[in-house]
Amino acid sequence: MSISLxxxxxxxxxxxxxxxxxxxxDHDINLPTDLGFDSIMLMKLITDIENEYDLVFDIxxxxxxxFCSFDALLHTVQSKIQRKGES
Amino acid sequence: xxxTILLESFRKYSDLVAIHCDGKEVTYTELYxxxxxxxxxxxxxxxxxxxxxxxxxxxxxxxISCFFAVxxxxxxxxxxxxxxxxxxxxxxxxxxHIGMIITKGSNAKISVEELKEYHCSASVYEVLENSISCxxxxxxPIHSGSLNNDLALILFSSGTTxxxxxxxxxxxxxxxxxxxxxxxxxxxxxxxxLLVKSLSHASSITGEMLVALLNGCELCITExxxxxxxxxxxxxxxxxxxxxxxxxxxxxxxxxxxRLKFDFSSLxxxxxxxxxxxxxxxxxxxxxxxxxxxxxxxxxxxxxxRVTYIPKEELLRKRGSSGKPIRDVQVRIMDEEGKIREQxxxxxLIGVEGPGVxxxxxxxxxxxxxxxxxxxxxTGDLGxxxxxxxxxxxxxxxxxxxxxxKNIHPEEIEKIITAYPGIKESVLKAEERNQTGxxxxxxxxxxxxxxxxxxxxxxxxxxxxxxxYKIPHEIVFVDELERNPNGKILRKKx
Numbered sequence: 001m002s003i004s005l006x007x008x009x010x011x012x013x014x015x016x017x018x019x020x021x022x023x024x025x026d027h028d029i030n031l032p033t034d035l036g037f038d039s040i041m042l043m044k045l046i047t048d049i050e051n052e053y054d055l056v057f058d059i060x061x062x063x064x065x066x067f068c069s070f071d072a073l074l075h076t077v078q079s080k081i082q083r084k085g086e087s
Numbered sequence: 088x089x090x091t092i093l094l095e096s097f098r099k100y101s102d103l104v105a106i107h108c109d110g111k112e113v114t115y116t117e118l119y120x121x122x123x124x125x126x127x128x129x130x131x132x133x134x135x136x137x138x139x140x141x142x143x144x145x146x147x148x149x150x151i152s153c154f155f156a157v158x159x160x161x162x163x164x165x166x167x168x169x170x171x172x173x174x175x176x177x178x179x180x181x182x183x184h185i186g187m188i189i190t191k192g193s194n195a196k197i198s199v200e201e202l203k204e205y206h207c208s209a210s211v212y213e214v215l216e217n218s219i220s221c222x223x224x225x226x227x228p229i230h231s232g233s234l235n236n237d238l239a240l241i242l243f244s245s246g247t248t249x250x251x252x253x254x255x256x257x258x259x260x261x262x263x264x265x266x267x268x269x270x271x272x273x274x275x276x277x278x279x280x281l282l283v284k285s286l287s288h289a290s291s292i293t294g295e296m297l298v299a300l301l302n303g304c305e306l307c308i309t310e311x312x313x314x315x316x317x318x319x320x321x322x323x324x325x326x327x328x329x330x331x332x333x334x335x336x337x338x339x340x341x342x343x344x345x346r347l348k349f350d351f352s353s354l355x356x357x358x359x360x361x362x363x364x365x366x367x368x369x370x371x372x373x374x375x376x377x378x379x380x381x382x383x384x385x386x387x388x389x390x391x392x393r394v395t396y397i398p399k400e401e402l403l404r405k406r407g408s409s410g411k412p413i414r415d416v417q418v419r420i421m422d423e424e425g426k427i428r429e430q431x432x433x434x435x436l437i438g439v440e441g442p443g444v445x446x447x448x449x450x451x452x453x454x455x456x457x458x459x460x461x462x463x464x465x466t467g468d469l470g471x472x473x474x475x476x477x478x479x480x481x482x483x484x485x486x487x488x489x490x491x492x493k494n495i496h497p498e499e500i501e502k503i504i505t506a507y508p509g510i511k512e513s514v515l516k517a518e519e520r521n522q523t524g525x526x527x528x529x530x531x532x533x534x535x536x537x538x539x540x541x542x543x544x545x546x547x548x549x550x551x552x553x554x555x556y557k558i559p560h561e562i563v564f565v566d567e568l569e570r571n572p573n574g575k576i577l578r579k580k581x
Contacts, residue, residue: 046314062311
């Protein structure tokens with residue numbers, strides 16, 4: 001059974017987070033404040049996302065705001081995958 | 088004064104590009120004019136000379152122009168990474184007598200409301216290109232004139248071994264280090280340098296920003312999120328010739344699946360520092376970038392920061408060495424009492440003497456960083472010299488622990504483990520057994536992609552090269568090692 005993009009992204013975020021507690025994605029989660037992401041962890045997260053979905057984020061796309069919360073991240077990845085499919 | 092670097096370069100390289108930041112180019116003339124304009128505004132605002140001024144922003148053109156402006160004004164730069172809470176920022180202002188915080192709205196989030204709540208004693212100004220405007224001013228801002236006329240910078244230690252300390256560096260400290268680094272890097276006006284680490288570190292300020300600007304180079308920085316592919320994109324698009332990195336970032340680029348999509352042919356130097364690099368990774372980097380001169384350097388903020396360097400041919404010949412001292416710097420090996428040892432191949436505390444040695448720690452009256460001569464800085468690292476004058480860093484004194492009455496340097500064991508084929512990196516942790524209090528050595532090991540190594544293989548490998556008491560009790564395979572925000576491996580739990 002295939003899992004949705006949202007679920008697979010949640011899994012990547014959880015694998016990269018510091019928390020071992022159960023995280024509920026029922027509201028927008030801020031990666032630095034809620035899950036303890038620092039710059040190195042964010043770097044690793046984006047690298048894992050690029051590898052998982054075979055993407056490369058252009059430098060212009062790497063605005064902090066696009067990656068600082070789960071909803072923003074999901075939107076960024078969804079748009080990127082969509083653009084990749086169209087090209 | 089440090090700002091003479093910009094003055095000299097403005098005269099020599101006026102129309103050349105000094106800084107490239109996310110598509111925006113600033114020439115030496117423009118950078119000089121921006122800094123000049125800011126210096127005049129400090130005067131107009133009545134900022135007392137010698138004030139402690141915090142630059143609270145991530146890497147951007149304004150950070151660099153403010154840095155020179157504050158220095159030219161005769162005040163003290165205190166760079167702070169903008170990822171700390173307002174409570175912590177207020178505490179820093181109190182402890183380090185900061186009278187003014189300069190921030191940049193687009194890249195540093197500052198909450199004036201919260202600062203008021205914490206009774207922050209500093210005024211807050213926002214900078215945009217060459218002008219600053221006041222965002223918050225307390226009833227009575229503190230402006231502390233510096234006790235030492237030559238004090239230029241206060242930087243914070245990385246805090247891996249306790250509470251960060253404020254390291255005071257003078258104009259003389261910084262200038263001597265910049266000129267010595269410049270001598271061995273041999274840069275020219277055609278070079279484009281990529282700086283990705285935060286400008287709140289001594290290595291970024293001295294070894295990258297100032298060295299680039301002294302030599303008329305183009306310094307490339309970004310306000311975007313740094314990732315291995317964004318670094319690779321900048322190197323490709325900007326035809327970067329010199330790249331500075333800590334080994335962990337280099338490793339991420341090396342092992343990124345996207346690496347082959349980029350062109351690294353413009354690179355001529357990769358300069359790495361900050362943590363040791365394993366022999367295996369060094370050979371991998373050399374194999375991937377055979378045309379590049381790999382330079383490793385050892386240093387610490389307290390020494391402004393570079394102490395030794397070693398170029399590629401020596402790095403491959405003198406495996407595991409950190410090289411020879413840079414110009415005007417002497418490295419000494421000392422015993423526990425701080426007395427200098429003359430013998431080679433004898434491990435002791437590494438001491439540093441020279442013009443880069445800090446003025447001291449801010450508001451800490453301590454002599455425990457000094458050896459038997461007042462000018463000798465005890466680094467806290469352990470190492471030895473060989474007969475040719477090359478330094479070998481064995482590990483941190485703080486990392487050392489005792490097992491069965493014998494000293495264990497975790498780095499020695501990690502080096503052996505990482506040398507095994509298919510091992511990417513490792514860290515040895517000492518865990519206390521709950522009831523007995525005895526130490527249990529656990530090695531956390533990261534394998535390369537698609538490599539299968541067994542625990543038994545690793546233990547047998549350790550038995551060949553290590554004494555019995557140094558063999559880890561347990562090997563744990565992990566996906567990655569835990570690191571602090573500066574990328575340094577965390578050795579202690581919690």
